[in-house]
Structures are given as C-alpha cells and as structure tokens.
Amino acid sequence: MRIILLVVALWVLVLCVALIQAAQPMAGVTLAVGHFGGTDQELQECDFAVGIGAMLLLHPQGEPCVIARELVGRTGRLVFVVD
Numbered sequence: 001m002r003i004i005l006l007v008v009a010l011w012v013l014v015l016c017v018a019l020i021q022a023a024q025p026m027a028g029v030t031l032a033v034g035h036f037g038g039t040d041q042e043l044q045e046c047d048f049a050v051g052i053g054a055m056l057l058l059h060p061q062g063e064p065c066v067i068a069r070e071l072v073g074r075t076g077r078l079v080f081v082v083d
C-alpha cells in the first residue's frame with residue numbers, strides 16, 4: 001500500500017513539474033517591454049525603439065527588418081534567448 005502511495009505521489013510531482021515547464025515557452029531575459037516603433041529615419045535604417053530606452057538594430061536588407069517593419073505600432077517585449 002505504501003509503495004502505491006509513493007508511486008502516485010511521485011507521478012503527481014513529475015506531472016506538476018512538466019506542467020510548469022510547459023507554461024514557460026522559452027527561457028530568456030526580457031530586455032524591454034512597450035511600444036514598438038521609431039522615427040521615419042530610424043525605420044528606414046531599420047533602427048526600432050522598443051519601450052523606453054531600448055533599440056533593436058537590424059540589417060536594412062535582411063528579412064528580419066521586413067518583418068519588424070510590419071510590427072511597427074504594436075506593443076510587445078524584446079527577449080534575449082540564450083543558445
């Protein structure tokens with residue numbers, strides 16, 4: 001009887017840890033939160049302001065720059081994810 005209770009308790013513990021890990025989609029450090037945009041000149045050069053005091057600098061001919069230009073005006077967060 002004790003073994004069954006121990007197995008059930010360990011199974012519940014493993015299930016809780018798995019659910020907590022699943023709730024965290026990516027491990028990273030949030031660098032900035034807020035409005036995504038910039039001045040007209042900054043947007044042409046692919047320099048984007050994120051929140052207050054953070055800048056995202058992308059290559060003007062790169063695909064990330066094209067995607068980022070579509071996101072101007074939205075609110076979000078800039079996250080640094082370690083490889």
